[in-house]
Amino acid sequence: MWLKNITLLNFKNYADASVSFSKTVNAFVGNNGAGKTNLLDAIHYLCLCKGYFNPIDSQQIKTSEDLFLIQGDFNRDERNEKITCGVKRNQKKQFKRNKKEYDKLADHIGLFPLVMISPYDTNIITDGSEERRRFMDNVISQTDAHYLDGLILYNKHLLNRNALLKQIAVTRSYDPSLLEIYNDQLVASGLKIFAKRQQFMLDFIPLFDKYYQFLTEDKEQVNLEYQSQLADTGFEQLLLKSIEKDKLLERTTTGIHKDDLIFQISDMPLKKFGSQGQQKSFLIALKLAQYAYLQKYKGFKPLLLLDDIFDKLDDNRMHKLMEMVSQQDFGQIFITDTGRERVLALFEKIKVPLTLFEVNNGAINHA
Structure with missing residues (x-):
């Protein structure tokens, strides 16, 4: 299973953005506040019907707008699956698979498994x-x-x-x-x-x-x-x-x-x-x-999202982690980091191909 593309409308700091992904490692670099984490959160919405960081849907709508829309195309078992999530202020969230709305959101959970690793996860310990x-x-x-x-x-x-x-x-x-x-x-x-x-x-x-x-x-x-x-x-x-x-x-x-x-x-x-x-x-x-x-x-590889995880890891642990997740045990990977050169150097060192994007103020471009 892998995510082919995503389109965002009025989601957090994204007014209108579309991007296509590679089947392997996708890295997003840019300054803090550029929207890197928001992009991962949108992917989380498509897979698990909610944001990773904030459970209140209406707070994900771009300031001064009335709704947000997230749409993505997955390839699963060699079939295309279009997932759409829409939230309008003061209305029920709409969630569709191939244009058909779910009776209950729980029916979607597990169809597109995802694992997110984020600095926010420290709350599991603390x-x-x-x-x-x-x-x-x-x-x-x-x-x-x-x-x-x-x-x-x-x-x-x-x-x-x-x-x-x-x-x-x-x-x-x-x-x-x-x-x-x-x-x-x-x-x-x-x-x-x-x-x-x-x-x-x-x-x-x-x-x-x-x-x-x-x-x-x-x-x-x-x-x-x-x-x-x-x-x-x-x-x-x-x-x-x-x-x-x-x-x-x-x-x-x-x-x-x-x-x-x-x-x-x-x-x-x-x-x-x-x-x-x-x-x-x-x-x-x-x-x-x-x-x-x-x-x-599940019998297939989930998506793996790594949000700004290189901080507080020494070089050895960081290298071991990237070496591990880039091997065949893992499928499509999404990484965010503020350091473009750090990401390029790391993947050059472990000899793993990388698709790099630059994120700047809600705009996503191939680097």
């Missing part, structure tokens, strides 16, 4: 567990058409149970049979999510270890672990044990919505004890493992 669960869910949902539906169902049951807990706090009375129904619903949907996350991590951790050791030449010892309350105690028992605490706090304190990923370096928390370079290598290994996982289960 922020709370929600970011790490989102990372897991993003990978699994691109390979399992039912996973996203199951997650939506679990969150619906969770909202219902939390609403009941708030009602109990106000009225100081409740119907135990109704709470039991909500518990049963939460358990049934939660156990399915837990089982899928467990299986995912069994496949994912060896891939992560492989890429991290390659990047660091086996010089550092890291650990990635899936943490869930359900690992030691049945979900039903957890809910029964925590009922008094739940009533006091007016929310459900146990379940798969509390799952986390534990990141360690030399048996210490990566967040506190990892250098910027080590954290960057950890994140890149996570994302390359995501790529390998998607390729394994």
Whole structure:
């Protein structure tokens, strides 16, 4: 699978732009604020129905305009697939495949898998567990058409149970049979999510270890672990044990919505004890493992987007990364960087052909 071209209308700082891509490595160079990252974000929209950096569609519309439009042609299984995303202020987002609008956007997820690596990804390490669960869910949902539906169902049951807990706090009375129904619903949907996350991590951790050791030449010892309350105690028992605490706090304190990923370096928390370079290598290994996982289960190569990732990587790690992603294991790649000469020198050194574009104030030109 590869993206042949893209057209942007009133998207972020692009008034009107079109560009065709090569099937291999495409690099976009230019000053900060020129629009390089915005171009990658538009590709992310075509693949996953939303922006990577901001979930609010209307905020992607160019200032003083009423709508944005993104259109791209993919080659998948030797067939042309035209994807169109349109957002008009105060209206529902329109998303079409070959001019036919989707009934629900979830049906598009996984058809055009994509992995994005960005400086923004540091929030996976520095922020709370929600970011790490989102990372897991993003990978699994691109390979399992039912996973996203199951997650939506679990969150619906969770909202219902939390609403009941708030009602109990106000009225100081409740119907135990109704709470039991909500518990049963939460358990049934939660156990399915837990089982899928467990299986995912069994496949994912060896891939992560492989890429991290390659990047660091086996010089550092890291650990990635899936943490869930359900690992030691049945979900039903957890809910029964925590009922008094739940009533006091007016929310459900146990379940798969509390799952986390534990990141360690030399048996210490990566967040506190990892250098910027080590954290960057950890994140890149996570994302390359995501790529390998998607390729394994989709049967073809996803798109790989590398946004301004050369900062905070020493020359050796940068060279190892580019050497790796430019090999046959990877397909179409999109790279952004401020340093034109740095990009040219790097790809000359590893003997990989490169298609170079210059981005300047919302205009994209072949360099």
